[in-house]
Amino acid sequence: MSGYLVFLEQREGLLRKSSLETWNRVQALAADEEPSIPVCGVILGPADTQTSENELYGSGRLFHATAPDFLLYDSERYARIVSDVFRKEECSTLFFADTALSRDLAPKLSIRLEASLLSGCARFVDERSGSCSRSVYAGSCIASFTAQLEKRIFTLFSSPEPFSTVLKAGTIVISPFDDYCQAISRPSAAVQKIAMTTGMRDVAEAGIIVAGGRGIGSREGFAMLEELAGLLGGSVGASRAVVDEGWRPHAEQVGQTGKSVAPLLYLACGISGSVQHLAGIGRAGTIVAINSDRHAPIFDTADFGIVGDVHAVIPGFIEEVRDFLKKK
Ligand SMILES: Cc1cc2nc3c(=O)[nH]c(=O)nc-3n(C[C@H](O)[C@H](O)[C@H](O)COP(=O)(O)OP(=O)(O)OC[C@H]3O[C@@H](n4cnc5c(N)ncnc54)[C@H](O)[C@@H]3O)c2cc1C
Structure with a gap:
């Protein structure tokens, strides 16, 4: 029992970009072992x-499994299928x-498989010992935690960082397994699907985030952040104060208590920089802060800071980006 199994969501x-990155990171880990460790993956849904x-x-x-009835997450069914593949392929380690x-599915699987669960890992200290x-x-x-x-x-x-690797191109064999999945489990009836359609990438996966805090002043104030995020091909993020206000x-x-993000660029607009907010942006690349208070704690973390009123700075910023894009 030694293989690695990766769940691709x-x-x-x-x-999901984060799943592709996980697959590639696991491939690099497996190739580092002597002899190298076999890797397989599961995708549920088209x-x-x-x-x-x-x-x-x-x-x-x-x-x-490409059947459309896998499009919606079904915890019981997903857990059943993933645990079955894990056992059949004689795997030792499952990655998400x-x-x-995964925060919902992984704990269920740790009970089913009697496996140690280490969640939210940033880096492997020693994969062999599971730490x-x-x-x-x-x-x-x-x-550091050890399984x-x-x-x-x-x-x-x-x-x-974008994934780059010296991995040799290998062969990835894609095996359809709809029939197998249908045989071992039927879908549960969906009660209701609640879809959020902002047209923007999920903030957890975005490469650029334009985030706003209470300093934006109102729900309507976020229109300029949406505009800027749209121009930059990014997503809008928010502090908890803003979410609590219902903006x-x-x-x-x-x-x-929100999402942990890893964009290349994080623009913090009218955000004070509380320790709870900073907990989510520790893996961001470049952080730019705009705040009217020069003593705001966000400036201790930011790579670049602009002391000023967001309502003056952001419209000017939008104009600059527009001009830049026009000239390109
Ligand atoms: C258990 C727990 C979990 C939490 N989890 C989270 C979390 O996940 N995420 C999170 O964000 N918070 C979280 N919080 C809340 C956190 O402590 C802060 O209250 C929150 O982050 C503050 O949000 P803010 O920076 O938008 O607002 P504020 O702290 O009110 O800051 C507003 C900032 O805007 C600036 N400003 C005001 N007007 C302007 C203007 N016109 N132009 C420019 N700047 C201006 C001000 O100088 C100030 O720095 C949590 C708290 C607890 C206790």
């Missing part, structure tokens, strides 16, 4: 695995990207 038929955006490195077998889905590090106490410390059981489940945070949905909240 799709949303609305698109493979998703295009062949596009250049969905670059899967390494080699292994991908079990892909750290997402809302990894993650931030604790709202991001103020990094702690106690032979079988292990990890949920991995994504990193702001933005919880799905956009960044921080300890």
